[in-house]
Amino acid sequence: MKKVIVFLLVLMVCIGIYSIFTSNNKDEWHYSNGESIVxxxxxxGKRPVYSNWNDRFCEEHLNKSENHASQYSPSVATKKINTKHALTKEEADALRGTGYHGTRPNSTAEDIELKAAMVxxxxxxxxxxxxANSLCDECRYNEEYGFD
Ligand SMILES: [Zn+2]
Ligand SMILES: [Zn+2]
Structure with missing residues (x-):
């Protein structure tokens, strides 16, 4: 009987050590599916400075972090300029029927793509x-970081 108890104790210790070992080995920088956290x-999509959820922000967005916002340096943020032209109506009309963005020529999908490109x-x-009637990503960013 005693042998069984000793055996069980040893087994439990082994399981304990094993679980500590595997949890230490689990990479906090990756999701369970192996994808890198961002x-x-x-x-x-940038690599965050900290892996825990409350502080999982890259250098540029570290000001949103719960515990490390003070480490954020404004110098990493720079004003962004949107250089992507919106299509004019004439340009869109000229592109109609050409299968814009890999859509079928003159299809509803093409129409939707062209309308989106004119926004x-x-x-x-x-x-x-x-x-429609939105700010582009760059202007949103600039507003958020006080570049205006
Ligand atoms: Zn970021
Ligand atoms: Zn803009």
Whole structure:
């Protein structure tokens, strides 16, 4: 009987050591599917400075971090300029029927793509991916970081 208890104790210790070992070995910089974690800002995609959720921001967005916002240095942020022209109506009309963006010529999909390409940022007048009467990503960024 005693042998069984000793055996069970040894087994439990082994399991304990094993679980500590595997949890230490788990890479905090990757999701469980092996993908690298990225900055929490939508569309940023950069490597975060900290891996924990509250502080998972890249250098440029570290000002949003819960615990490390003070480490954010404004010098890493620079004013962004949108250089992507919105299509004019004439340009869009000229492209109609050419299978714009890999769509079928004269299809609804092509029409939608062309309309989207004509959307202008309400501030800088360049192309905006964010829908009618929106700010483009660059203007949003500049506003957020006080570059205006
Ligand atoms: Zn970021
Ligand atoms: Zn803009």
């Amino acid at each position: 900055c929490r800002v939508d569309g940023c 202008k940022c309400k501030k800088c007048g360049m192309h905006s991916d964010n829908g």
